[in-house]
Amino acid sequence: xxxxxxxxxxxxxxxxxxxxxxxxxxxxxxxxxxxxxxxxxxxxxxxxxxxxxxxxxxxxxxxxxxxxxxxxxxxxxxxxxxxxxxxxxxxxxxxxxxxxxxxxxxxxxxxxxxxxxxxxxxxxxxxxxxxxxxxxxxxxxxxxxxxxxxxxxxxxxxxxxxxxxxxxxxxxxxxxxxxxxxxxxxxxxxxxxxxx
Amino acid sequence: xxxxxxxxxxxxxxxxxxxxxxxxxxxxxxxxxxxxxxxxxxxxxxxxxxxxxxxxxxxxxxxxxxxxxxxxxxxxxxxxxxxxxxxxxxxxxxxxxxxxxxxxxxxxxxxxxxxxxxxxxxxxxxxxxxxxxxxxxxxxxxxxxxxxxxxxxxxxxxxxxxxxxxx
Ligand SMILES: Nc1nc2c(ncn2[C@@H]2O[C@H](COP(=O)(O)OP(=O)(O)OP(=O)(O)O)[C@@H](O)[C@H]2O)c(=O)[nH]1
Ligand SMILES: [Mg+2]
Numbered sequence: 141x142x143x144x145x146x147x148x149x150x151x152x153x154x155x156x157x158x159x160x161x162x163x164x165x166x167x168x169x170x171x172x173x174x175x176x177x178x179x180x181x182x183x184x185x186x187x188x189x190x191x192x193x194x195x196x197x198x199x200x201x202x203x204x205x206x207x208x209x210x211x212x213x214x215x216x217x218x219x220x221x222x223x224x225x226x227x228x229x230x231x232x233x234x235x236x237x238x239x240x241x242x243x244x245x246x247x248x249x250x251x252x253x254x255x256x257x258x259x260x261x262x263x264x265x266x267x268x269x270x271x272x273x274x275x276x277x278x279x280x281x282x283x284x285x286x287x288x289x290x291x292x293x294x295x296x297x298x299x300x301x302x303x304x305x306x307x308x309x310x311x312x313x314x315x316x317x318x319x320x321x322x323x324x325x326x327x328x329x330x331x332x333x334x335x336x
Numbered sequence: 337x338x339x340x341x342x343x344x345x346x347x348x349x350x351x352x353x354x355x356x357x358x359x360x361x362x363x364x365x366x367x368x369x370x371x372x373x374x375x376x377x378x379x380x381x382x383x384x385x386x387x388x389x390x391x392x393x394x395x396x397x398x399x400x401x402x403x404x405x406x407x408x409x410x411x412x413x414x415x416x417x418x419x420x421x422x423x424x425x426x427x428x429x430x431x432x433x434x435x436x437x438x439x440x441x442x443x444x445x446x447x448x449x450x451x452x453x454x455x456x457x458x459x460x461x462x463x464x465x466x467x468x469x470x471x472x473x474x475x476x477x478x479x480x481x482x483x484x485x486x487x488x489x490x491x492x493x494x495x496x497x498x499x500x501x502x503x
Contacts, residue, residue, distance in 0.1 A: 144481065145378055146345030147352075151481065152376045180496055182393045196401065199375075201393045204496060207488045208481055215375070215397070231404045235374040322497045326490055333486035 142237050142332060150211045153328050154235050155321070158260050159242035160252035161193070161221035164281040164311040168242060169198045169218055171317045176202060194220040197232050214325060221256065230263045237331075238275035238324040242311075243298060245280055245288035254297050275327030277305040279320040284310045342370075342378055342439050348472040349379065355464050356381040363457040365445035366428075370465070372439050375400035389444070399442055403432055422451070431455060433462045441465065 142153050157165040166186065173184045182201035189195050197217050204212040219229040241260065243253045261271055280294050295306055305323050309316025344352060356368040356379060366386035370378045375397035382389060389395070407417045421432040431443045431454050443458045445451075 143372060143374065143376060145342075145372075145376065147342075147349035147379050148377070150376070151485075152374075154374060176496065183391045185394045185397060196405070199394070199397050201397075202496075204489060204492045207492060208485050210481055210485075212489055212492070215393075227408055228405070231401065231408060234404065318497050322493055325493050329486040329489050329493075 160256040163244040165218040364449040
C-alpha cells in the first residue's frame with residue numbers, strides 16, 4: 141500500500157514487474173533507467189546470478205517531484221521469474237501498489253506465462269490482496285520474435301475477459317516500455333484519489 | 337486511506353531525529369536511519385565527521401529486503417525472527433533492530449565504534465523511539481494530501497514520460 145511519510149513529507153508507491161523467467165522484466169527496468177533524466181532517478185540495484193538472472197530483485201527509484209508539498213516517488217522492483225525463487229517473489233510483493241505483468245510472446249512460453257499469473261494470484265493472496273483490487277497492466281513483450289504468438293491468443297490466456305490494459309512491447313529496443321509504466325502509475329494515483 | 341508509514345510527524349519526528357543524533361554521539365556510529373519495512377527512508381542522520389553515505393534509497397531497500405529474507409529463514413524453523421541482525425566487515429558494519437512491525441532502526445558504524453556500544457545504544461534508542469511513538473499514537477493525523485494530488489501527480493507523470501512513446 142502507498143505510504144505517506146509525514147516526517148519527510150513524502151509519498152511513496154511500490155510498483156512490481158512480475159512474469160515468467162526471461163520474459164524481460166529486468167530489461168524493462170534497465171530501459172527505464174537509461175531513458176529517465178538523471179534528476180528523476182536514483183541508482184539501479186540488481187541482485188542477480190552470474191549469468192544475469194535475477195536472484196532476488198532489481199530496484200529503481202523514480203522521483204516525480206513535489207506534488208502539493210509532498211515529494212512523490214515510485215519504487216520499481218522486478219521479481220525473479222524462475223519458478224524455484226518463489227519465496228523471494230512473495231517477499232517482494234509486500235506492500236505492492238501496482239503490478240506490470242511482463243508476458244513472453246514465444247510460443248513455448250505460453251504456459252509459463254499462465255503459470256506465472258497463477259503464481260502471482262497465489263502470492264498476492266498470501267498478503268491479503270487480489271489482482272482485481274490492484275492497479276494492474278499487462279505488457280506482451282518480445283513482439284520482434286519471428287514466431288511470436290498472436291497477441292489475442294496471449295490475452296485469451298492471461299485476461300480472457302479483456303479487462304486489463306495491455307501493451308505490446310519490444311523491451312530490448314525500448315518499444316512499449318514507458319506506456320505500461322505510465323498506465324500503471326496513473327491507475328495507482330487514481331486509486332489513491334478514490335480513497336482520499 | 338493513505339497509510340502513514342509510521343505515526344511520525346511534526347514535533348514527534350523532531351524528537352526522534354534528536355534521538356538519532358544522540359545515538360550517533362554515544363555509539364560513535366556513522367549513520368542512523370529509521371526506515372520502513374518496504375525499504376523507504378523515514379528519517380536519517382549522519383555524524384558530522386562521517387564520509388558521505390552511499391545512496392540511502394539503495395541502502396534502505398537492501399536492508400529491508402535482507403531483513404525480510406532473514407525473517408523468512410527464521411520462519412522456516414518455526415521462529416518469528418532472528419534475535420539480531422549484525423553485518424560486519426573490516427571497514428564497516430550494520431546493526432538492525434525492529435521498531436514495532438512497521439519499521440527498522442539501522443545503525444551503520446565503522447571500526448572506530450565498538451560493536452558492544454553500537455548494540456547497547458541502538459537498543460536504548462529503540463526503546464526511546466518506541467516511547468515517542470506510543471505517546472503520539474492517538475494523535476495520528478488524517479492523511480490530507482489535498483484532493484488535487486492525483487491530478488497534479490498525473491501531470492508530472494506526463495512531463496516525465498512525455499506522451500509515453502519511445503523517443
Ligand atoms: N527478442 C527479444 N528479446 C528480449 C526482449 N526483451 C528482453 N529480451 C531478452 O530476454 C532475455 C531475458 O531478459 P531479462 O530482462 O533478463 O528477463 P527477466 O524477466 O528479468 O528474467 P528473470 O530475471 O530470470 O526472471 C535477455 O537476453 C534479453 O535481452 C525483446 O523485446 N525481444
Ligand atoms: Mg530479471
